[in-house]
Structures are given as structure tokens and as C-alpha cells.
Amino acid sequence: KAGVTQTPRYLIKTRGQQVTLSCSPISGHRSVSWYQQTPGQGLQFLFEYFSETQRNKGNFPGRFSGRQFSNSRSEMNVSTLELGDSALYLCASSLGGLAGRTDTQYFGPGTRLTVL
Amino acid sequence: GQSLEQPSEVTAVEGAIVQINCTYQTSGFYGLSWYQQHDGGAPTFLSYNGLDGLEETGRFSSFLSRSDSYGYLLLQELQMKDSASYFCAVNRDNQGGKLIFGQGTELSVKP
Numbered sequence: 327k328a329g330v331t332q333t334p335r336y337l338i339k340t341r342g343q344q345v346t347l348s349c350s351p352i353s354g355h356r357s358v359s360w361y362q363q364t365p366g367q368g369l370q371f372l373f374e375y376f377s378e379t380q381r382n383k384g385n386f387p388g389r390f391s392g393r394q395f396s397n398s399r400s401e402m403n404v405s406t407l408e409l410g411d412s413a414l415y416l417c418a419s420s421l422g423g424l425a426g427r428t429d430t431q432y433f434g435p436g437t438r439l440t441v442l
Numbered sequence: 443g444q445s446l447e448q449p450s451e452v453t454a455v456e457g458a459i460v461q462i463n464c465t466y467q468t469s470g471f472y473g474l475s476w477y478q479q480h481d482g483g484a485p486t487f488l489s490y491n492g493l494d495g496l497e498e499t500g501r502f503s504s505f506l507s508r509s510d511s512y513g514y515l516l517l518q519e520l521q522m523k524d525s526a527s528y529f530c531a532v533n534r535d536n537q538g539g540k541l542i543f544g545q546g547t548e549l550s551v552k553p
Contacts, residue, residue, distance in 0.1 A: 330484075357539040361541075368529075368543055369541075369546075370543070371540050371542065371543075374537075374539035381537065381539060382537060416485070422539065430490065431487065433477075433484040433485045435484050
């Protein structure tokens with residue numbers, strides 16, 4: 327079974343630009359979650375999509391948004407980029423059922439975003 | 443607020459046993475997960491505790507005490523390839539898609 331894939335793997339943008347990142351979950355998984363990883367703040371939850379609806383949202387400004395398509399693929403968008411948005415953006419997919427051993431999250435390799 | 447505390451670094455030798463502790467303070471608790479992340483890699487799931495007690499998966503075991511808001515990951519028969527960062531993560535409710543992560547513990551395994 328193919329794993330979670332993310333594109334692009336690396337991205338360089340300048341302040342003020344916007345960026346769109348893509349995530350393809352494991353086949354059959356309906357939940358996609360996005361996380362931001364930085365050396366200072368660690369892994370922080372951005373939002374989760376399940377069946378094309380945002381089910382949960384973390385504590386990030388409205389510049390961070392996402393969506394999910396009918397095939398469960400997800401995109402996240404960051405508008406008006408700031409230097410502090412430089413990070414590794416990880417997506418994780420799961421079946422979307424009850425939390426627990428049977429519904430673990432599988433992470434993709436991430437997109438490394440650098441904002442200059 | 444939400445906080446998970448774990449040691450920032452741990453060093454051990456090959457063949458030894460190491461325990462990585464995690465204490466948490468979160469508004470809501472459903473279960474505790476552990477993830478491993480090698481440099482430049484994706485986090486991979488290691489273990490989950492929804493109930494108090496010990497869960498064993500091969501060389502890795504994880505423990506949870508809800509009353510103490512405390513858990514640990516135990517790694518036995520350490521190998522060089524176990525050198526990585528280890529994260530504890532809390533599910534605050536029964537929806538698995540949002541994890542609150544600790545800052546991670548960097549484990550270095552020496553020969």
C-alpha cells in the first residue's frame with residue numbers, strides 16, 4: 327500500500343507571497359491532518375479534514391487554510407507569507423474513526439518551506 | 443493551555459534500556475501516543491495507551507497512568523538505529539485526527 331505523499335518536497339518563497347501544499351493520503355483513509363514543525367515550537371496541529379469538511383482546527387491565524395477533495399486528497403494554503411512561516415509542513419492520514427491504536431496517523435515526508 | 447513535558451535529550455549505550463518520560467496537562471485527555479522521527483524523516487507511530495497500564499510491542503513498551511497525568515516509553519536492547527527524536531502526543535478527545543505533541547526527546551545511542 328502506498329504511503330502518504332506530499333508535494334512539493336521543498337519550496338522557497340518570499341514574504342508576502344502565497345503557497346499551496348498538497349497531500350495525498352493512504353488509499354482508504356478519509357482523515358487528513360496538517361502539522362507545522364519548527365525547531366522552536368515543535369510539532370503543532372494546524373487543522374484536520376474528514377470527508378471534505380474541516381473537523382478540527384488548531385490555533386493558527388486565518389492566513390492558514392485548507393481543503394479536502396472528494397478523493398480525500400488535501401491542500402493547505404498559506405497567504406501573505408511571513409518569515410516565521412518557514413517550517414516543515416507535515417500531513418498525516420488516518421481512517422478517521424475513534425482515536426486509538428487502530429486509527430493511528432501515518433505521516434508524509436513533509437514539505438520544507440523557506441520564506442525569504 | 444496545553445503542555446506536554448519530556449526531557450530534551452537522553453544518551454544511552456547499545457544494548458541498554460532507556461525510559462523517556464512524558465507528563466501532560468491538557469484540557470481533555472483520551473489517550474497518549476508515541477512517535478519516532480529520524481533526522482529528515484517523517485514521524486512514525488510507535489505505541490498508544492488509552493487505558494492505564496503497560497503496552498508492549500517488541501522492544502518498545504509504553505506505560506500510562508491517567509491519575510498521575512504521566513506516561514513513559516521504554517526502549518529495550520537499544521540499537522544504533524534507535525537514535526532519533528521521540529515524541530509523546532495526546533488525543534484530547536476521541537477524534538484521532540488532532541494530536542498535541544510534546545517538544546520531543548532526542549535519543550543518542552552510543553556504541
